[in-house]
Amino acid sequence: MATPAAGNGEARRLTRQGKERKQQLLDHAAGLFAERGYADTRVADIVRDAGVAKGLFYWYFENKEALFRELVETTRHRMRQMQAEAIDPDAPALVRIRQGVEASLRFMSEWRRLYSMFDLDGVDPELAQSLRSGSDVHTLDTARHIREGIAEGTIRDEDPLLLAYGVIGTVAYFNHLHRMARIDGDLDDVVRFVGSFVVRALASGDGIAADALSTKTLPSAALG
Amino acid sequence: MATPAAGNGEARRLTRQGKERKQQLLDHAAGLFAERGYADTRVADIVRDAGVAKGLFYWYFENKEALFRELVETTRHRMRQMQAEAIDPDAPALVRIRQGVEASLRFMSEWRRLYSMFDLDGVDPELAQSLRSGSDVHTLDTARHIREGIAEGTIRDEDPLLLAYGVIGTVAYFNHLHRMARIDGDLDDVVRFVGSFVVRALASGDGIAADALSTKTLPSAALG
Amino acid sequence: MATPAAGNGEARRLTRQGKERKQQLLDHAAGLFAERGYADTRVADIVRDAGVAKGLFYWYFENKEALFRELVETTRHRMRQMQAEAIDPDAPALVRIRQGVEASLRFMSEWRRLYSMFDLDGVDPELAQSLRSGSDVHTLDTARHIREGIAEGTIRDEDPLLLAYGVIGTVAYFNHLHRMARIDGDLDDVVRFVGSFVVRALASGDGIAADALSTKTLPSAALG
Amino acid sequence: MATPAAGNGEARRLTRQGKERKQQLLDHAAGLFAERGYADTRVADIVRDAGVAKGLFYWYFENKEALFRELVETTRHRMRQMQAEAIDPDAPALVRIRQGVEASLRFMSEWRRLYSMFDLDGVDPELAQSLRSGSDVHTLDTARHIREGIAEGTIRDEDPLLLAYGVIGTVAYFNHLHRMARIDGDLDDVVRFVGSFVVRALASGDGIAADALSTKTLPSAALG
DNA sequence: TATGAATGAGTATTCATTCAT
DNA sequence: TATGAATGAATACTCATTCAT
Numbered sequence: 001m002a003t004p005a006a007g008n009g010e011a012r013r014l015t016r017q018g019k020e021r022k023q024q025l026l027d028h029a030a031g032l033f034a035e036r037g038y039a040d041t042r043v044a045d046i047v048r049d050a051g052v053a054k055g056l057f058y059w060y061f062e063n064k065e066a067l068f069r070e071l072v073e074t075t076r077h078r079m080r081q082m083q084a085e086a087i088d089p090d091a092p093a094l095v096r097i098r099q100g101v102e103a104s105l106r107f108m109s110e111w112r113r114l115y116s117m118f119d120l121d122g123v124d125p126e127l128a129q130s131l132r133s134g135s136d137v138h139t140l141d142t143a144r145h146i147r148e149g150i151a152e153g154t155i156r157d158e159d160p161l162l163l164a165y166g167v168i169g170t171v172a173y174f175n176h177l178h179r180m181a182r183i184d185g186d187l188d189d190v191v192r193f194v195g196s197f198v199v200r201a202l203a204s205g206d207g208i209a210a211d212a213l214s215t216k217t218l219p220s221a222a223l224g
Numbered sequence: 225m226a227t228p229a230a231g232n233g234e235a236r237r238l239t240r241q242g243k244e245r246k247q248q249l250l251d252h253a254a255g256l257f258a259e260r261g262y263a264d265t266r267v268a269d270i271v272r273d274a275g276v277a278k279g280l281f282y283w284y285f286e287n288k289e290a291l292f293r294e295l296v297e298t299t300r301h302r303m304r305q306m307q308a309e310a311i312d313p314d315a316p317a318l319v320r321i322r323q324g325v326e327a328s329l330r331f332m333s334e335w336r337r338l339y340s341m342f343d344l345d346g347v348d349p350e351l352a353q354s355l356r357s358g359s360d361v362h363t364l365d366t367a368r369h370i371r372e373g374i375a376e377g378t379i380r381d382e383d384p385l386l387l388a389y390g391v392i393g394t395v396a397y398f399n400h401l402h403r404m405a406r407i408d409g410d411l412d413d414v415v416r417f418v419g420s421f422v423v424r425a426l427a428s429g430d431g432i433a434a435d436a437l438s439t440k441t442l443p444s445a446a447l448g
Numbered sequence: 449m450a451t452p453a454a455g456n457g458e459a460r461r462l463t464r465q466g467k468e469r470k471q472q473l474l475d476h477a478a479g480l481f482a483e484r485g486y487a488d489t490r491v492a493d494i495v496r497d498a499g500v501a502k503g504l505f506y507w508y509f510e511n512k513e514a515l516f517r518e519l520v521e522t523t524r525h526r527m528r529q530m531q532a533e534a535i536d537p538d539a540p541a542l543v544r545i546r547q548g549v550e551a552s553l554r555f556m557s558e559w560r561r562l563y564s565m566f567d568l569d570g571v572d573p574e575l576a577q578s579l580r581s582g583s584d585v586h587t588l589d590t591a592r593h594i595r596e597g598i599a600e601g602t603i604r605d606e607d608p609l610l611l612a613y614g615v616i617g618t619v620a621y622f623n624h625l626h627r628m629a630r631i632d633g634d635l636d637d638v639v640r641f642v643g644s645f646v647v648r649a650l651a652s653g654d655g656i657a658a659d660a661l662s663t664k665t666l667p668s669a670a671l672g
Numbered sequence: 673m674a675t676p677a678a679g680n681g682e683a684r685r686l687t688r689q690g691k692e693r694k695q696q697l698l699d700h701a702a703g704l705f706a707e708r709g710y711a712d713t714r715v716a717d718i719v720r721d722a723g724v725a726k727g728l729f730y731w732y733f734e735n736k737e738a739l740f741r742e743l744v745e746t747t748r749h750r751m752r753q754m755q756a757e758a759i760d761p762d763a764p765a766l767v768r769i770r771q772g773v774e775a776s777l778r779f780m781s782e783w784r785r786l787y788s789m790f791d792l793d794g795v796d797p798e799l800a801q802s803l804r805s806g807s808d809v810h811t812l813d814t815a816r817h818i819r820e821g822i823a824e825g826t827i828r829d830e831d832p833l834l835l836a837y838g839v840i841g842t843v844a845y846f847n848h849l850h851r852m853a854r855i856d857g858d859l860d861d862v863v864r865f866v867g868s869f870v871v872r873a874l875a876s877g878d879g880i881a882a883d884a885l886s887t888k889t890l891p892s893a894a895l896g
Numbered sequence: 897t898a899t900g901a902a903t904g905a906g907t908a909t910t911c912a913t914t915c916a917t
Numbered sequence: 918t919a920t921g922a923a924t925g926a927a928t929a930c931t932c933a934t935t936c937a938t
Contacts (some may be wrong), residue, residue: 281934621845
């Protein structure tokens with residue numbers, strides 16, 4: 001029980017102070033990763049930023065990558081939570097998808113600094129793989145909604161997985177642009193635009209009406 | 225003791241053998257970049273792969289990044305050529321866009337190894353910027369077609385730049401998936417799917433008919 | 449805020465529990481030292497193995513080396529005791545030497561794990577020096593017996609110190625081999641072999657008869 | 673062909689200058705290893721001593737251990753050569769063994785600095801294993817001579833391997849003592865002493881006469 | 897052109913030890 | 918006694934780039 005961060009999966013028991021320190025390191029690391037990317041952030045930078053000794057880093061994290069992984073996990077978890085809250089389970093599929101898409105964009109925008117880490121520069125391939133598997137979950141989730149939309153007749157009857165990829169890809173790219181400040185408009189405008197973009201791409205002739213629905217203006221009770 | 229690759233813009237005059245050597249290095253580098261990314265490819269790896277001495281690298285290229293830049297330029301040039309050939313200038317806007325999209329995907333698929341470099345891991349920010357400016361050209365091109373489609377009434381009247389981003393993002397993501405072997409289907413199927421995906425996302429109510437147009441099956445003469 | 453292990457020669461008064469804890473640490477350390485050597489055993493390893501916190505180590509020992517030293521002292525003490533018991537003071541010199549040799553080998557075999565530490569890898573020179581001085585005592589002891597044997601006429605009249613070195617070296621090497629499992633035979637066989645080997649190397653023409661004496665088969669009372 | 677020391681077994685082609693530099697590094701390393709041991713010699717020390725840049729070390733050697741290994745190989749080779757020269761193949765077994773023993777001691781004394789490395793402190797277990805296998809060859813060689821001596825009737829009929837171990841161990845220990853300056857006498861005296869020590873330990877009653885033979889004083893022609 | 901040699905700044909990680917509680 | 922947190926000096930190895938021939 002001497003080396004908390006030692007490479008066994010078990011999380012170490014940390015005192016309150018310990019937890020705070022760890023979070024401190026995570027926060028400072030996130031800031032630096034966002035600013036200059038993972039590869040260009042030295043462990044030395046992180047600890048200097050946090051004002052602690054170098055050795056302490058390795059008390060809390062097995063290595064640089066482990067910290068990164070933890071950051072990713074946390075963020076992913078928050079994002080899923082946010083989406084769950086944004087999606088009205090009783091709404092029609094197209095609306096649910098739009099709600100999810102818009103929530104994603106808003107979340108990513110809010111945590112923009114964190115998300116820039118995900119550009120994955122300089123992270124080793126193995127890790128990249130594991131990150132990917134996280135987004136797979138997201139894709140399957142989306143595909144499920146799509147399948148239901150197809151059953152409802154509101155979404156075109158095409159391969160649900162491909163359609164889901166289309167949705168995810170669009171969201172990811174707009175997020176990327178926004179982060180890179182290549183899109184300068186109002187966030188609300190962008191969110192609305194992307195929402196309607198994907199809805200149109202998915203909708204069957206009948207479903208296209210749903211395009212009009214703005215998840216922000218109508219209370220979910222009015223839907224359906 | 226001239227240094228051919230020294231940082232003046234002028235390309236050096238190379239003997240036939242010189243050109244071959246240089247291309248050799250470019251090819252081997254491309255292969256390695258594609259395999260393991262820019263950051264994880266050492267100059268030493270490239271020369272070993274090519275079977276020449278380390279010093280020779282710097283005879284042909286100013287530095288590692290210069291080689292990369294050259295690789296990018298070449299590829300971009302080829303891609304634009306290919307697109308120009310694929311797009312029928314007399315076709316309606318939506319069709320032209322679809323032609324461009326499909327040509328892009330096919331080109332990227334063919335030069336898949338090269339394109340993986342563009343994930344831009346570990347390239348320094350300055351270079352990344354320059355790469356971006358290249359894709360800007362592409363975006364503006366697409367936006368131009370879109371503006372014409374809006375004028376025609378076949379494309380929804382929304383911000384052409386945002387719509388262009390939607391198109392580019394979708395293409396880029398599908399290319400990414402394909403490269404990562406996360407999509408396994410027949411290339412033709414994917415190409416057709418993406419083509420129709422973006423067309424639907426762009427089309428106005430009237431333009432949606434264009435969805436039926438398959439750029440492969442109809443000779444361009446029949447369009448319009 | 450007393451620091452029990454602080455560098456004053458005086459041993460601290462430890463509670464019963466304290467003594468147990470200390471022994472616990474010594475035991476675990478011995479095991480690890482034997483397994484992977486002194487240099488490759490971390491203080492962290494020892495405390496983890498013993499299931500206590502890192503800080504506690506320094507409550508009982510001034511530092512890593514102090515623990516090692518203590519281990520060595522203890523072992524040496526036990527060994528001398530064992531030898532004293534094995535040697536019949538009334539037996540002729542050659543027999544006494546053989547008794548000592550055989551006792552050494554048996555003792556080392558029994559405490560094999562401990563003895564592997566003595567290979568002295570990675571211990572700092574100063575400590576190594578102190579260890580050496582311990583073995584010097586042993587050498588001198590042996591030389592004393594040898595001198596008596598020379599006086600008796602049973603041992604060749606050569607430099608007693610050199611002869612003693614010959615004895616010690618042989619014993620040490622066989623112990624080493626045994627520990628490294630490079631010798632697999634029965635311990636009794638090896639012990640007997642080494643005993644007769646050194647006796648023959650020492651014996652004068654007259655003394656060689658003593659070779660027949662097996663310290664195991666003849667009760668010491670019968671000797672002389 | 674760019675990284676000479678790269679981890680493939682193949683030795684790189686080195687220019688004359690390269691070979692010299694490499695030898696230079698080997699020599700300086702040997703000196704430092706001998707002075708302060710392997711573990712306490714930093715790569716930085718070696719290159720500083722040799723007056724070259726740090727990176728150059730890794731041009732010639734894969735890592736610190738690889739250099740060590742090379743040093744060992746070279747030394748071992750020299751030693752075997754020396755022994756081969758010292759041993760008169762036509763002499764009786766006991767004499768040959770004595771010749772080998774004495775040659776070993778003289779060689780070790782001459783290359784004393786090198787030999788101190790072999791105390792193997794801080795070398796990783798895997799390497800230690802490989803070193804050991806080298807000494808096995810030596811042991812088997814010795815055992816062969818012993819077997820012949822047993823056939824001749826000049827050496828006691830005991831397990832030849834155990835007898836060989838006895839010989840090797842004695843030599844090793846005296847070498848150790850000599851290196852540690854714990855033996856100060858004239859080298860010739862020590863060599864003569866050890867030679868006669870092992871001969872006496874090996875000799876059968878009949879063979880003991882051979883003890884008188886001094887490999888230095890009698891020309892090999894007179895032997896037999 | 898072409899080679900192999902040389903440079904040296906840059907960085908993650910380890911680990912004995914000390915400290916506050 | 919006992920714990921977990923904190924320290925920081927120390928060190929092997931990498932790799933783009935330059936140089937002499």
